[in-house]
Amino acid sequence: MTKNSTGKAKPEGRQSDKAAARKPGTSIAEWIVAGISCAALLSVLTYLVIDGLSAPDGTPEIVVVPVGTTPGNDRYVVEFSASNRGGKSVAAVEIKGELRDDKGVVEESSVVLDYVPQKSERRGALIFTADPNRHQLRLFAGGYIEP
Template sequence: MTKNPAKSDRQQKQQSDDKGKACKPGTSLTEWVVAGISAIALLAVLGYLVVDGLSARDGTARIVVMPLAVAANEGGFVVEFAAANRAGKSVAAVEVKGELRNGDEVVEESSATLDYVPQNSQRKGALIFTHDPEAYDLRLFASGYSEP
């Protein structure tokens, strides 16, 4: 009986291929965990961006101006204020005005401009008066803004 050398070579090659396949590792548990966490993070970011993109940003800004402190200095009286934008729309060039009133009479006016007030945030500023604001009725309000 003679051996067929071609058949023997094929068997050896098949056995070596089978050994190579057995040695290749599969996807480890760590890789699956990392892939799962990454997929969840990606879906969360995409979901946030979609919701944020579809949320209503139309309408008007709601600027609320509140006095923080009054301090006397050489040039008069400084009234520090906070202007809060309580809407989902950012605004620029916010004009804040202050009036000192004695009944219906406006005794003194002052104004300041805030460069930018982002949505749902606040910015601080100050108005300067020559009369003492504590001796009069102080009114602070936003009188205008532009869209950035």
């Protein structure tokens, strides 16, 4: 027997109850969590590889639709939605708007959208001084660059 700092005898070779009850090795709960984590990781990697290999490049298809018109101080704000329905993302998309009558174009306005990913939508607005409700409004994409 050995003596501890208080001078009392301490039996050697005796383990605590907690240490004796614990079994060495990996528990079943740890194996289950590891299995679920591996399955999730493999699923994500498989999805990314399949999506990367099968995604169509195609061409961008920008469709511009007016959402609403708000009159202001000597101006009219025409809000629009630009959707890229194609299989390729584009950047610096120029959206043009024209107000037309029987004689031709009355007024033009344009704005540039920084980025429009494939299969997504972006919103913006064009500003006119003439009333769009009194003219024929034409909205369209005028150009873009590849990111």
